[in-house]
Amino acid sequence: MNKKTGRLRLILGDQLSHNISSLSDIDINHDVVLMVEVQTETTYVPHHKQKIVVVLSAMRHFAQELEERGIRVDYVKLDDADNTGSFSGEVERAIRRHQPQSLIVTEPSEYRVRQFMDDWHDAFGLPVAILEDTRFFSSPAEFSKWADGKKQLRMEFFYREMRRKTGLLMNGGEPVGEQWNFDSENRKALPKGLKLPKRLRSAPDTITRDVMALVGERFTRHPGELKLFEWPVTCADALLALDHFIEVCLPSFGDVQDAMKQDESFLFHALISPMLNIGLLLPDEVCRKAEAAYHNGLAPLNAVEGFIRQILGWREYVRGLYWLKMPSYEKSNALNANRPLPAFYWTGDTSMNCLKQCVGDTIQHAYAHHIQRLMVLGNFALLAGISPAEVEEWFLAVYADAFEWVELPNVHGMALFADGGIMASKPYAASGAYIDRMSDYCGHCAFSPKEKLGPKACPFNYLYWDFLARNRPVLEGNPRLAMPYRTLAAMPFEKRQQIAAEAKAFLESL
Ligand SMILES: Cc1cc2nc3c(=O)[nH]c(=O)nc-3n(C[C@H](O)[C@H](O)[C@H](O)COP(=O)(O)OP(=O)(O)OC[C@H]3O[C@@H](n4cnc5c(N)ncnc54)[C@H](O)[C@@H]3O)c2cc1C
Ligand code: SF4
Numbered sequence: 355m356n357k358k359t360g361r362l363r364l365i366l367g368d369q370l371s372h373n374i375s376s377l378s379d380i381d382i383n384h385d386v387v388l389m390v391e392v393q394t395e396t397t398y399v400p401h402h403k404q405k406i407v408v409v410l411s412a413m414r415h416f417a418q419e420l421e422e423r424g425i426r427v428d429y430v431k432l433d434d435a436d437n438t439g440s441f442s443g444e445v446e447r448a449i450r451r452h453q454p455q456s457l458i459v460t461e462p463s464e465y466r467v468r469q470f471m472d473d474w475h476d477a478f479g480l481p482v483a484i485l486e487d488t489r490f491f492s493s494p495a496e497f498s499k500w501a502d503g504k505k506q507l508r509m510e511f512f513y514r515e516m517r518r519k520t521g522l523l524m525n526g527g528e529p530v531g532e533q534w535n536f537d538s539e540n541r542k543a544l545p546k547g548l549k550l551p552k553r554l555r556s557a558p559d560t561i562t563r564d565v566m567a568l569v570g571e572r573f574t575r576h577p578g579e580l581k582l583f584e585w586p587v588t589c590a591d592a593l594l595a596l597d598h599f600i601e602v603c604l605p606s607f608g609d610v611q612d613a614m615k616q617d618e619s620f621l622f623h624a625l626i627s628p629m630l631n632i633g634l635l636l637p638d639e640v641c642r643k644a645e646a647a648y649h650n651g652l653a654p655l656n657a658v659e660g661f662i663r664q665i666l667g668w669r670e671y672v673r674g675l676y677w678l679k680m681p682s683y684e685k686s687n688a689l690n691a692n693r694p695l696p697a698f699y700w701t702g703d704t705s706m707n708c709l710k711q712c713v714g715d716t717i718q719h720a721y722a723h724h725i726q727r728l729m730v731l732g733n734f735a736l737l738a739g740i741s742p743a744e745v746e747e748w749f750l751a752v753y754a755d756a757f758e759w760v761e762l763p764n765v766h767g768m769a770l771f772a773d774g775g776i777m778a779s780k781p782y783a784a785s786g787a788y789i790d791r792m793s794d795y796c797g798h799c800a801f802s803p804k805e806k807l808g809p810k811a812c813p814f815n816y817l818y819w820d821f822l823a824r825n826r827p828v829l830e831g832n833p834r835l836a837m838p839y840r841t842l843a844a845m846p847f848e849k850r851q852q853i854a855a856e857a858k859a860f861l862e863s864l
Contacts, residue, residue, distance in 0.1 A: 497674025513667030732769025
């Protein structure tokens, strides 16, 4: 490398976008792109094997595409003999190899990585430019400005700002369909006999098969199976999967967005979050394609608005909240939940069928859809008072799309209410009746959602009331919980005692 002009450009495993800011002014005659597979990133939690394959295989494909563009790539593989196993170690070695004039990198998505990057200028004695990640609709600074002075940070109002900013589903200053949000139409159970679409998935190529062999050998103790690996690992395959979703699934996505079904993992969901989170798909292109499907009469407004809200609203909102509140955000434990995570979260070995199904999908595919995560896996952890740190580690480990900036607010704030209500206006706590209404899981279960107490009773039922009773000092003043607290108060004393006793026995048996 020419010492005067050459820059070293570091691309991280979730920065696999050709328009990433760190490549924007690349000088292909002098600059070198550095990509490193590091052991510490694969093991800081025990990531699902499929998640490691997605990231490493997508990195290797991306490096190949850069080389096809004439860019020089210095690529360090996980099993290279001299690999130090850490970002800082590998950047230091690369600086020694190339003697660059400066280091350029796009800001990392996670606080943990940002912390050690901030030391690089002093540690390596060369200029380090950390550039904004422009792939999102909004920046952390913009979110912080929106949040300033607000008592409550409700996603819905941020989402409306984002609609106005982007013009997505807007008619001048007004929302298309004269309504911002069609969520009330999107809570139906799966109609009996509804045919589910066959999903377009991606067969592993040689690069992916090599990575699968490496991961299978090296990460034997990590959770998850590899045999059903079918995630796209290139931008081209991710776009094919997106187009297939929009054509075949989006029209029904809204209506049954919250439904769950025995032995059916994907239903009408997009299956694009891992690809969005590592940069193979860009949020803007995804939302514009969905919007075009509405304008071309291919999908109804409730489906398209519901889908766009997830990306333009929720995804941007959780990122803004993460950067606004870190590092203190993860430390709160508003409901003082301290129970250890039950072993069945890793194995699926439980007679509660809903949990068995959702953990089973997770092990097989490194995937579970939103309601499985929130209303089954998260809801159980909330009701049982599982320690937020243990639940967060699990969610960060087991999903192919799990990166802390998006996982943490969803788990800590939305599912566990551990932030005391910054993110959600009330805990997403529900009894067995909700799961029974939204799925066919209960028909295959050893317990009954109709039984409230006794050996056949669904544990979610007595855990729900016990949760409210246990957390009365923190939650009773919440106006959105006034009704259940009135119902609890009206219960005969003996019934409340029996609920507490059955909940205690159940929790001690975990
Ligand atoms: C407890 C819990 C943990 C979660 N952890 C993660 C995580 O680690 N990584 C992650 O990407 N998503 C996470 N989510 C959000 C959501 O469950 C997944 O994005 C979604 O299930 C991915 O599947 P899909 O692509 O089929 O999404 P679809 O249901 O088809 O939705 C489309 C897209 O919207 C975005 N989206 C939807 N909901 C959210 C949300 N709440 N937050 C951010 N983006 C959203 C995703 O990018 C998703 O791909 C979590 C949700 C909960 C309740
Ligand atoms: S009865 Fe209860 S534990 Fe069993 S599947 Fe239904 S909700 Fe889950």
